[in-house]
Amino acid sequence: MxxxxxxxxxxxxxxxxxxxxxxxxxxxxxxxxxxxxxxxxxxxxxxxxxxxxxxxxxxxxxxxxxxxxxxxxxxxxxxxxxxxxxxxGPINVVVPIFSLSTFISVVIAVVFMGEPILPQTILGIIFSFLGLVLLIYR
Structure with a gap:
């Protein structure tokens, strides 16, 4: 698969x-x-x-x-x-907060596992944070 x-x-x-x-x-x-x-x-x-x-x-x-x-x-x-x-916690706010675990995973992968960080990765993280801010502060 x-x-x-x-x-x-x-x-x-x-x-x-x-x-x-x-x-x-x-x-x-x-x-x-x-x-x-x-x-x-x-x-x-x-x-x-x-x-x-x-x-x-x-x-x-x-x-x-x-x-x-x-x-x-x-x-x-x-x-x-x-x-x-x-x-x-409302599901449409709690779950996006959970999804920010992506940021934690990216940081760990780059710092400890030597994975490259690409510009689109940085943009994806920024958009994730912006999306969360829009969901939390309505």
């Missing part, structure tokens, strides 16, 4: 995810999600282990550290997504 297709699918999935989280938070106790997500994740993990037995042989201390770091950071992101919506 082309990376662009995968990125568009991710964008669509996250767009639907944010709407569903907002709807859930409006009517339900968000803590109900924790055991459901845990069980679903466990089922996916077991399926993964059964379908990819060489997984164990590929584990390294670095891969375990990175995987736990990713899980921890995603847990924080998911928790504060729920908090943002539970505290009454």
């Amino acid at each position: 082309d990376w662009r297709v995968a990125a568009v699918i991710t964008m669509l999935a996250l767009g639907v995810y944010n709407i569903l989280v907002k709807k859930f938070i409006e009517t339900e106790d968000w803590r109900v999600m924790i055991p459901i997500v845990f069980v679903f994740s466990l089922i996916l993990f077991i399926y993964f282990l059964l379908s990819y037995p060489a997984f164990i042989d590929r584990l390294t201390p670095n891969s375990v550290f990175l995987a736990f770091s990713l899980a921890f950071i995603m847990g924080i992101a998911i928790l504060f997504t729920y908090v943002s919506f539970k505290e009454g």
Whole structure:
């Protein structure tokens, strides 16, 4: 699969995810999600282990550290997504704020990973900030 297709699918999935989280938070106790997500994740993990037995042989201390770091950071992101919506944040403002994570990713990629920064990248970041300002201050 082309990376662009995968990125568009991710964008669509996250767009639907944010709407569903907002709807859930409006009517339900968000803590109900924790055991459901845990069980679903466990089922996916077991399926993964059964379908990819060489997984164990590929584990390294670095891969375990990175995987736990990713899980921890995603847990924080998911928790504060729920908090943002539970505290009454409008979806058309909260989600654009989330999308500014692009800026964080670009800075980290340029500074720590040596990726080039292009003029269109800088313009994209500027337009993202301008768009957010327009959404927040109406």
